[in-house]
Amino acid sequence: MSAIIALVVVGVIALIVFIYGVGVYNKLVTLANRFENAFSQIEVQLKRRYDLIPNLVETVKGYMSHERETLEAVIKARSQAVTGLEHAAANPGNAAAMQELAGAESMLSGALGRLFALAEAYPDLKANQNMAQLTEEITSTENKVSFARQAYNDSVTLFNTYRQQFPTIMFAGWVGYTEDAELLDFDDAQINEAPKVSFE
Amino acid sequence: MATDFFERQSQSRTNTRWLVILFTVAVVVLVGAVVVVTAIATGVVQEGDQSFAATGELAAPGAEQLMPAFAAGGFTLLLILMGSLFKIAQLNGGGTTVAESLGGRRLFGNSADPYEQRLLNVVEEMALASGVPVPPVFLLKEEQGINAFAAGYSPSDAVIGVTRGATEGLTRDELQGVIAHEFSHILNGDMRMNIRLIGVLHGILLLALIGRAALRIAAHSGRGRRSSKDNGGGIVLAIVVVGLVTLILGSLGSFFGNLIKAAVSRQREYLADASAVQFTRNPGGIGGALKRIGGASMGSRLQHANAAEMSHMYFGQGVWEGFTGMMATHPPLPKRILAIEPNWDGSYPAPLTVAAVSAAGAAGFAGGPSRFAVSQEVVEKAADQVGEPTELHRRYVEELVGQLPPPVRDAAREPYGSRAVIYGLLLDADPSVRQAQWAALDRHAAPDVAELTRKLSPQIDTVDARSRLPLIDMALPSLRAMTPTQYKAFAAAFQKLIEADNRIGLFEWMLHRVLVRHLEPEFGEVRRPGIAYYRLQRLTKECSGLLSALAHSSGDAEEAFARGAAELSGVEVYLIGKDRAGLADLNEALTTLTRVAAGRRRELIDACAACICADDHVNVREAELLRGISDMLDCPMPPLVAGQTVSAANIPAVGMGRPS
Numbered sequence: 001m002s003a004i005i006a007l008v009v010v011g012v013i014a015l016i017v018f019i020y021g022v023g024v025y026n027k028l029v030t031l032a033n034r035f036e037n038a039f040s041q042i043e044v045q046l047k048r049r050y051d052l053i054p055n056l057v058e059t060v061k062g063y064m065s066h067e068r069e070t071l072e073a074v075i076k077a078r079s080q081a082v083t084g085l086e087h088a089a090a091n092p093g094n095a096a097a098m099q100e101l102a103g104a105e106s107m108l109s110g111a112l113g114r115l116f117a118l119a120e121a122y123p124d125l126k127a128n129q130n131m132a133q134l135t136e137e138i139t140s141t142e143n144k145v146s147f148a149r150q151a152y153n154d155s156v157t158l159f160n161t162y163r164q165q166f167p168t169i170m171f172a173g174w175v176g177y178t179e180d181a182e183l184l185d186f187d188d189a190q191i192n193e194a195p196k197v198s199f200e
Numbered sequence: 201m202a203t204d205f206f207e208r209q210s211q212s213r214t215n216t217r218w219l220v221i222l223f224t225v226a227v228v229v230l231v232g233a234v235v236v237v238t239a240i241a242t243g244v245v246q247e248g249d250q251s252f253a254a255t256g257e258l259a260a261p262g263a264e265q266l267m268p269a270f271a272a273g274g275f276t277l278l279l280i281l282m283g284s285l286f287k288i289a290q291l292n293g294g295g296t297t298v299a300e301s302l303g304g305r306r307l308f309g310n311s312a313d314p315y316e317q318r319l320l321n322v323v324e325e326m327a328l329a330s331g332v333p334v335p336p337v338f339l340l341k342e343e344q345g346i347n348a349f350a351a352g353y354s355p356s357d358a359v360i361g362v363t364r365g366a367t368e369g370l371t372r373d374e375l376q377g378v379i380a381h382e383f384s385h386i387l388n389g390d391m392r393m394n395i396r397l398i399g400v401l402h403g404i405l406l407l408a409l410i411g412r413a414a415l416r417i418a419a420h421s422g423r424g425r426r427s428s429k430d431n432g433g434g435i436v437l438a439i440v441v442v443g444l445v446t447l448i449l450g451s452l453g454s455f456f457g458n459l460i461k462a463a464v465s466r467q468r469e470y471l472a473d474a475s476a477v478q479f480t481r482n483p484g485g486i487g488g489a490l491k492r493i494g495g496a497s498m499g500s501r502l503q504h505a506n507a508a509e510m511s512h513m514y515f516g517q518g519v520w521e522g523f524t525g526m527m528a529t530h531p532p533l534p535k536r537i538l539a540i541e542p543n544w545d546g547s548y549p550a551p552l553t554v555a556a557v558s559a560a561g562a563a564g565f566a567g568g569p570s571r572f573a574v575s576q577e578v579v580e581k582a583a584d585q586v587g588e589p590t591e592l593h594r595r596y597v598e599e600l601v602g603q604l605p606p607p608v609r610d611a612a613r614e615p616y617g618s619r620a621v622i623y624g625l626l627l628d629a630d631p632s633v634r635q636a637q638w639a640a641l642d643r644h645a646a647p648d649v650a651e652l653t654r655k656l657s658p659q660i661d662t663v664d665a666r667s668r669l670p671l672i673d674m675a676l677p678s679l680r681a682m683t684p685t686q687y688k689a690f691a692a693a694f695q696k697l698i699e700a701d702n703r704i705g706l707f708e709w710m711l712h713r714v715l716v717r718h719l720e721p722e723f724g725e726v727r728r729p730g731i732a733y734y735r736l737q738r739l740t741k742e743c744s745g746l747l748s749a750l751a752h753s754s755g756d757a758e759e760a761f762a763r764g765a766a767e768l769s770g771v772e773v774y775l776i777g778k779d780r781a782g783l784a785d786l787n788e789a790l791t792t793l794t795r796v797a798a799g800r801r802r803e804l805i806d807a808c809a810a811c812i813c814a815d816d817h818v819n820v821r822e823a824e825l826l827r828g829i830s831d832m833l834d835c836p837m838p839p840l841v842a843g844q845t846v847s848a849a850n851i852p853a854v855g856m857g858r859p860s
Contacts, residue, residue, distance in 0.1 A: 008271045012278070018410070019282055026290055026301075033300040041615060041681065044308050051312075143648050144616040147686075151615070154683035 024171045031162055032093070035155035035181055039092035041148035042184070046085050046105075049141045053078045053112075056134045060115065063125040070115050077108040093156060093181030105186050112138070149184055156181045205387065205587025205835065209798035212389035213731075216396065219464055223400050226456035227280055230404065233452060235273035239266065276407075276449070284403030291399050294721060295352030295359035296336070298395065298513070301506050304338030304361050309613025309678060315367045319375065320613075323360055324674060326379050326479075328601070329593035330387060331827060331836040333676035333718050335360045339367065345498040346370065346489070349513040350382040353392050355836060357721040365498060366515075369552050370489055377476055377486030378515055384475035387587045387836060390468050394513045397464065401457040405509065408450025415440065415447065458527045465512040465529045473536055481591035487540040488549075490516070494533055495548030572596045574666075575842035579818045582826055583805040586835045593838040600667055600839075601674075605659040608671070611652070615682060618675040619645075619690050620652040622715065624660035625668055626697050626708055636700040645693040665707070665821040666839070669828055672715055679715075680722045687723045706753050707821055709783050710828035713790065717832055732795040736771045736803065739796070742789035743768060743804070746829070748776040749786050750808055754822070755815045764811030768803055790832050801833050 057071055064071070084104035088097040116135070119125050126132075160180040163172045172178070291297055311317045320337055327334040332355040340347075343363035352358035360382055366375065385391050418440045476486045493500045493516050500516025508519045512529040521528045530536075537544050578585070601609065608624075611617025623641060627634050641650050663671065682690065698704055698712050736743060747768075751761035761775045793804060808829055812822045823840045830837040 008275065011275055015275070015279060015282075019286055023286060023290070030293065030297060030300060037300075037306040038681075038683070040306055041308055044311065044614075047312055048310075140652075143652075144614065147616040151681070151683045151686060154685050158683075 021171050024168050025175050028159075028163060028168075028172060028175070028177050031155070031159040032177070032181070035152060035159055036092045038148070038152040038155040039089065042145060042152055043085060043089050045141055045144045045148050046081075049138065049145060050078055050082050050085070052134060052138055052141065056115075056131075056138065059128065059130050059134060060119065060125065063122050063128075064118065067118055070111070070118055073111040074108070074115050077104070077111040080104045081108045092152075093159075095179070095182040098182040098184050102185055109186070145186075149186065153183045153185075156183050204584065204802075206798040206802045208587070209389050212393055215464065216393060219393070219397065219400065219460065222460045222463065223404075226404060226453075226460065227277070230280065230407075230449070230453055230456065231273045231277050234276045234449065235269045238272040239269035279406060279410075280403035280453075282403070283406035284400050287402035288396075288399035291395055294357035295350070295391075295395070296357070298349075298351035298398070298510060299338035299359045299361045302340055302361065302502070302504050302510065303342060304340050306681065307337045307339050308615070308681070310610055318372060319362060319367050322372065322375050322379050324601070324613075325594055325597050326376070326383050326589075328597040328670045328673055329479075329838055330383055330587075330589040331673075331831065331838045332358070332383075332386065333673045335386075336677040336680060337362065340364060340502070340504070343502050343504070345501040345503075345518070346493045346496055346516065347500040347502060347518055348378050348382055348515040349510065350385050350391050351395055351510075351513060352386075353395060354721070354834065355386055356718040358386050358391060363502070365496065366489075369496060370492055371552065373480075373482060373485040374489040374492060376480055377482065377484075377489045380476035380479040381472045381486055381515055383479065383589070384472040385468075387589075388468070388471065388475070390465075390472070391513075393464065394510075397461060397512060398509055401460065402509070404453035404457045405450070407446050407453045411444070411447030411450045415444070455527075458521060458529075461512040461529050462521075462527050466531055469530050469536070470539060473540060477540060479589050479591070480594070483540045487537060487544070490533060490537045490540070491544075491548050492552070494537070496551055572599070572841040574818055574820050574823045574840055576813055576816065576818050578840050578842055579823055579826065580809055580813050582809045582830070582837060582840060583802050583835075585840065586802075586805065586830060586837050589838040592841065596839055596841050597670070600670060604663065604667060604671070608656055608659050608663065609674075611656060612671055612675040613678060615678045616649075617652060617656075618678040619649050620656055621660065621671060621675055622679070622694060623649070623653045623697060624657045625663075625671060625711055626694060627657060627660075628705060628708060630705075633700065633704070637697050640696040640700040641693065644696045646689070665819075665824050668707075668711060669714065669824050669831075670839075672711055676715075676718050679719060684723055687719070691719075691723075704783070706749060706783075707825055709786070710825055710832075713787065714828050714831050730795070731797050733792075733800070734797045736768060736796065736800050739792060740772050740774070742792045743771055743807075744773040744776055745785050745789040746793065746804070747773055747807060747811055749783075750811045750825075751775065751814075752778045753825075754812060760811045760814035763814040764807040767807035767810050790829070794833055796833075801835055804833065805830055805835060805837075 053074065057074060061071060081101070081104040084097075084101040088094075088101040091097045119131070162168060163177055163180065307316050307320060309320060311320060316339065319339075323337050324334050335350070335352070335355075335358040338359055338361040340361055340363045344365040345363055346366045346369055348360065348362045348366055350358055350360050360379065362378075366378060370378065385394070473486060477483050480486070500514065500518060501520075502514070502518040511517075511519045511521065514530075516533070517528060517530045534546070608621060612621045623645065627637055638654075641653060645653075679687075679690070694712070694715075698708075704712075733739060747761055747764045748757075751757040751764065754760045757778070758775065761773075765771075765773050793801070796804070805826075808826055812818060812826055827837045827840065
């Protein structure tokens with residue numbers, strides 16, 4: 001008789017633990033999905049940014065034909081960033097992928113910054129309609145990237161905070177969420193000042 | 201069986217009660233089965249036989265002997281109840297939770313992929329034509345079957361999910377048919393019932409889920425213990441036994457679960473198909489989509505592990521549900537096709553090969569006056585139009601979206617720019633008010649957004665009244681994509697914008713309230729409460745507030761008020777003086793009025809319409825004001841355009857016979 005009571009008590013406890021565990025698992029999955037979807041926002045904007053660059057290079061080439069190094073630096077940085085984005089999109093939140101993307105984006109921003117700085121010295125180029133429009137679009141895309149990145153980082157923080165809590169952290173390990181997701185940190189200072197970075 | 205929106209809303213509440221009854225019966229049978237099985241297993245029955253043989257009479261089993269059986273029964277009951285409550289709590293996240301649990305990826309506006317952009321355009325058109333906020337769209341990337349679903353509790357938190365197979369394997373017309381079908385579910389109140397069904401049934405299905413999980417754990421640990429001692433084996437065996445037992449019981453639970461789902465959802469699929477035909481006026485669209493499912497190798501099957509739980513929500517049969525079709529959540533495909541196209545020859549088309557996709561639905565309507573006008577008689581019968589979008593509305597919306605200035609349109613479709621569009625829409629026409637609003641914006645909004653608003657504002661000013669509410673509907677999915685932190689900043693800024701000068705106009709007030717109403721479920725803590733009032737008699741203050749505000753905005757306040765009051769028979773409304781009719785009171789009034797039963801809301805809309813039509817001249821602003829108020833009462837109203845006389849009798853009686 002007492003054995004039965006003991007069994008029932010153990011059973012109820014096991015049940016409660018199980019349901020709690022399922023709840024934790026589902027919430028982890030939901031929060032992970034949130035930041036993965038937030039990353040899609042970044043992807044859309046970055047793709048737009050990368051698509052604008054070949055056009056920019058073409059426009060500038062006509063005026064700055066002997067600044068080949070700078071132009072090539074931009075093209076190379078862009079293709080690295082495109083690769084970085086592909087890796088990151090396949091695995092959002094993964095530390096290595098995020099860092100790769102952040103590094104590539106910083107390089108691209110640096111190269112673009114130098115390009116815009118050089119362009120200051122070419123009044124004909126500045127007067128070009130196409131150039132004005134492209135510069136405008138690139139700037140506006142950077143703002144959108146920044147906003148999307150903020151959304152992503154917010155979501156990642158929510159996920160990490162929840163995962164690290166006790167006792168969630170114990171369950172999280174068992175069901176495969178063993179690591180925090182990585183934040184995405186572009187060098188913001190560079191992005192905002194890209195058109196004004198002076199060439200050293 | 202012609203019904204209107206309001207009757208269907210009431211009907212769907214009755215169906216919910218029916219659902220609860222069925223569920224209770226299922227639980228009783230399940231728990232009873234557990235008790236009986238345990239009683240047999242612990243030998244109660246045997247002992248009864250033995251004592252009968254010994255003494256010649258049937259001794260009642262002692263309480264002690266029945267304890268294990270009752271314990272097991274109680275345990276099962278607890279399990280079921282906790283399972284259901286837990287899932288219902290989880291689903292408080294709304295439609296987004298459902299989409300994410302099926303592996304959906306959120307699509308954002310202005311996508312590079314032509315198929316994705318086409319899907320977004322179709323959903324946007326359908327939503328604006330129905331008068332609901334554009335729902336976020338989730339793509340089920342891994343699914344090759346042709347299928348779709350709409351999930352959520354109300355149009356405010358609805359999401360649409362579409363498989364990759366549907367996005368790429370259907371023509372634009374067919375895709376439109378599928379989305380129209382899903383919107384019918386949203387407008388008919390089915391969506392809310394469906395999401396409740398998942399929660400309620402989860403408890404019953406939990407047994408089967410535990411069984412499967414237990415067997416998986418046993419298999420997993422069995423693999424790892426190849427070289428360990430025998431002790432491990434004993435535990436594994438126990439887990440396997442528990443797993444099998446719960447699996448068997450769980451199958452019984454699934455049986456009941458599917459029975460309930462089938463009973464509730466089958467009939468409504470025919471209705472949604474019929475509504476879709478009415479919406480698109482193109483049987484070839486939805487008929488074509490159904491035929492493509494028949495012709496596709498994957499059909500409409502979904503492969504995700506969680507697909508079975510939501511099987512009642514899909515456009516087509518998503519998971520296998522038995523040979524006989526009796527327990528299926530969807531009518532058989534050929535029957536559905538015949539209901540739409542009685543002359544169908546029974547053949548299925550070959551799958552669509554990759555063809556050039558043009559995203560354009562809104563092509564070449566730039567500039568020029570609209571072909572569509574607002575007419576008095578349509579506004580008078582506005583309540584008839586609620587929940588009844590048609591092809592006319594869709595074409596109107598196509599033109600409307602085409603005429604929006606492209607920078608404004610593009611900005612509205614993505615999260616960053618949509619904030620600027622909203623700020624721009626809330627700017628008052630009066631220069632002194634606007635001055636105060638710019639100051640507030642500079643103080644409270646991020647500088648880059650304020651700058652974007654300044655840049656877009658001249659173009660937003662050119663957007664006329666008929667496009668303002670649709671712009672809000674277009675911007676809503678992008679706004680919902682913000683994180684809570686971002687939303688707080690945005691909400692603070694636009695609150696200051698509204699308050700900048702207390703003389704905000706009624707139209708801007710309406711835009712603001714619609715916005716807040718639809719963002720609350722996403723970011724607010726509280727779920728909207730249910731129906732509290734079945735008659736309007738007690739709500740004289742609220743009704744008076746609403747009618748007075750409308751009356752004062754038209755020419756002759758007393759005449760307008762009188763006309764409106766005439767529609768509210770039995771309610772003693774009184775005209776509130778212009779200086780006393782404040783917007784804060786109106787906020788409260790509308791919040792209360794949303795808790796009124798569906799039929800009474802129709803009367804309210806009729807009253808508002810009469811009020812507006814009193815001066816025999818209805819302009820676009822007034823029509824849109826009516827649409828906004830209707831939206832705040834959870835009654836989605838399509839754009840009010842001439843040329844559309846809709847009455848309840850217009851719903852075609854397609855496939856409404858008893859399905860087998």
